[in-house]
Amino acid sequence: MLNVDRVHTYYGDSHVLHGLSLKLDAGRIVAILGRNGMGKTTLIRTVAGLTPPRDGDVLLRGRSLRGQPSFAIAQAGIALVPQGRRIFRSLTVRENLLLPTSMLSRPRAGRWTLDGVLEEFPQLAERIDNLGGALSGGEQQMLAVGRALMANPDTVLMDEPSEGLSPRLVLQVGEIMRRLREHGLAVMLVEQNLALAMSVADYIYVLSSGQFVFEGTPNQLSQSPEILDEHLGVSRRKASA
Numbered sequence: 001m002l003n004v005d006r007v008h009t010y011y012g013d014s015h016v017l018h019g020l021s022l023k024l025d026a027g028r029i030v031a032i033l034g035r036n037g038m039g040k041t042t043l044i045r046t047v048a049g050l051t052p053p054r055d056g057d058v059l060l061r062g063r064s065l066r067g068q069p070s071f072a073i074a075q076a077g078i079a080l081v082p083q084g085r086r087i088f089r090s091l092t093v094r095e096n097l098l099l100p101t102s103m104l105s106r107p108r109a110g111r112w113t114l115d116g117v118l119e120e121f122p123q124l125a126e127r128i129d130n131l132g133g134a135l136s137g138g139e140q141q142m143l144a145v146g147r148a149l150m151a152n153p154d155t156v157l158m159d160e161p162s163e164g165l166s167p168r169l170v171l172q173v174g175e176i177m178r179r180l181r182e183h184g185l186a187v188m189l190v191e192q193n194l195a196l197a198m199s200v201a202d203y204i205y206v207l208s209s210g211q212f213v214f215e216g217t218p219n220q221l222s223q224s225p226e227i228l229d230e231h232l233g234v235s236r237r238k239a240s241a
C-alpha cells in the first residue's frame with residue numbers, strides 16, 4: 001500500500017530525516033516510536049506532502065507521490081489525523097465531518113459516508129448538532145478519526161492520538177485503530193505511548209535523530225532492552241518486569 005523509500009526531509013538547512021524507508025500494507029498497523037524531537041511528526045508530514053522530501057520518494061500502491069501537493073495526496077487516499085486533533089471548535093460535529101470532503105474536487109466513493117461514520121461511532125451520532133469545542137477529548141479524537149474516514153482513504157496517518165487522554169480513553173483509541181485495521185485500512189501510528197503502540201501495532205519502527213534504530217514486531221521490541229532503555233526511556237528493570 002504505502003512505501004516510504006529512503007526519504008531525506010529538511011526544514012531549511014536543517015536535515016531532519018536521514019534516508020528513512022518503511023512499508024505499510026493494507027489491514028496492518030505500523031507504529032513509529034521515539035522520544036521528543038526525533039522526527040516522528042516530520043515523517044508524517046513527509047508522507048502527507050506537507051513537508052515533501054528533498055530526496056527519496058513516497059509511493060502509494062506503487063505510484064510515486066513525488067511533487068504532489070497535499071490535497072492531491074489526500075485525494076489519492078492518504079488521510080491525516082493530526083496531532084492535537086485540530087477539529088473546528090465552533091462548528092458542529094456534522095459540519096466538522098462534512099467540511100473536509102466538500103473541499104475535495106473528486107471525493108472518493110466508499111463506505112464512509114456521514115451515515116457510515118455515525119454508525120461506526122454512535123457517540124458522535126448522539127452529539128451530531130453539538131459544537132466541536134463542547135466534546136470531550138475522547139469524542140474529539142473520534143471526530144478527528146471520523147473526519148479522516150469521510151475522505152474514504154486506504155491509509156490513515158495518526159499523530160499521537162493518545163496525547164492528553166485519560167488511560168480509559170487511550171484504550172478506546174486502541175480499539176478504534178483495531179477497527180480501522182479490520183476494515184482493511186493501513187494505519188501509520190506515531191506515538192509516545194509505548195503501551196498503546198505495543199498493544200495495537202503489527203510492526204514497530206523506533207526513530208532516533210531521523211534514523212530508524214530498530215524495526216520489528218512488538219514482541220521483538222519487548223526483548224530489546226537496550227532499545228527500550230536508550231531510545232524510549234524505559235528502564236531495563238521495568239522492561240523485564
Ligand SMILES: Nc1ncnc2c1ncn2[C@@H]1O[C@H](COP(=O)(O)OP(=O)(O)OP(=O)(O)O)[C@@H](O)[C@H]1O
Nearest residue numbers: 011014016034035036037038039040041042043192
Ligand atoms: N517547522 C520546523 N522548522 C524547523 N525545525 C523543525 C520544524 N518542525 C520540527 N523541527 C525540528 O525537527 C526535528 C524533529 O521534529 P518532529 O516534530 O518531527 O519530532 P517528533 O519526534 O515528532 O517530536 P514530538 O514528539 O515532540 O512531536 C526537531 O529537532 C524539531 O525541532
